[in-house]
Amino acid sequence: MSKITMTTPLVEMDGDEMTRILWKMIKDELLVPFIDLKTEYYDLGLECRNKTNDQVTIDSAEATKKYGVAVKCATITPNAARMDEYDLKEMWKSPNGTIRAMLDGTVFRAPITVKGIEPTVRTWKKPITIARHAYGDVYKSVEIKAPGAGKAELVFTGEDGTVIKETIHEFDGAGVLQGMHNVDKSIASFARSCFNYALDTKQDLWFATKDTISKKYDHTFKDIFQEIYDADYAQKFDAAGIEYFYTLIDDAVARVMKSEGGYIWACKNYDGDVMSDMVSSAFGSLAMMTSVLVSPDGNYEYEAAHGTVQRHYYKHLKGEETSTNSVATIFAWTGALRKRGELDGNKDLMEFADKLEKATIDTIESGTMTKDLALITTLENVNAVNSENFIKAIRKTMEA
Ligand code: NAP
């Protein structure tokens, strides 16, 4: 059988721990035997980030801007423990944070649904897609640990010299403070990405913030969404028979739990971070959630929503067997290959992505799955397999 050829390379961002192990298995078993895989490789594993002073992360984001499509493995965000473990020169920033800040845009996360894995929330019948704003707020904040009594102020100095000043708090003892920001341009592109994605996928769009408490910050998000909707999208939504709906975040959470699903829930950066873990867990497993960053200039970065699965990796290092679910990482590859195919007019590549996704889902639905799913499935006669045999089973399904 001749391999599928590619014209433009994918930007490949390798990562850490258990997902790095899965990454290689997926390439060896499911991709390279079928595709003449062309990638521009960036090693975002922590060792290489440390060695290059994190330049490799910046280079990989630049390459994504150049080629338009990237696929990323989960990576470690260093903390104090990692400083020792990897003997780091510095507590490097989250690669995802760096890439998001450089590409801007919105992260869309949707659960991969399969028969036999029922959502924990009884009413959910259709996937809920979380659209997470990928710029600013607490992820681009500065913080101070106030050592003792004193006055904290928020100051804006305009280019023209205008000064706007607010007192944050008069401390009478030690405390903490945080300054964060967002920019209208990024909020507007977040809104447009969400409205476009809703039209593309013909799903209602919900958006929620805490505008009753945050009367300037969150209210600006609400206003920008509404202005853009009224000006450019209201008629298109009517024609498509879909709805844009704004509500308070507390109300949104309550409604989500009672809904049937089948809509996009747009969230500010932090809300999206937290809510996507809740939604993916309730749909079955963190390992069944896809994630794509869509930038306003039309660049795409695909990844799994989960982390490096550290606990499993330590078992792997001790020589113990692991049963780590590779579905979201496989779907990161298929998402990227399909998009590459779409942009290059490469139908074979797009069809391959469909086939690999179908083989993955069929494998699970026929009863072969990793432990995380085996524990929660309603299917009977389940064959719970290890990390490697799951990927091999998918290959068998695909070849059949
Ligand atoms: P995690 O890697 O997502 O894993 C948390 C737990 O969820 C695991 O211990 C496992 O539960 C379960 N799980 C997640 N993915 C799974 C999979 N594919 N198959 C089976 N079970 C899975 O989160 P973490 O342990 O909090 O973080 C580990 C590292 O990942 C950290 O260094 C963090 O910085 C990084 N991280 C990276 C990204 C990213 O690159 N996008 C995102 C989040 C976190 P059991 O242990 O109960 O089996």
Ligand code: MG
């Ligand atoms: Mg998170």
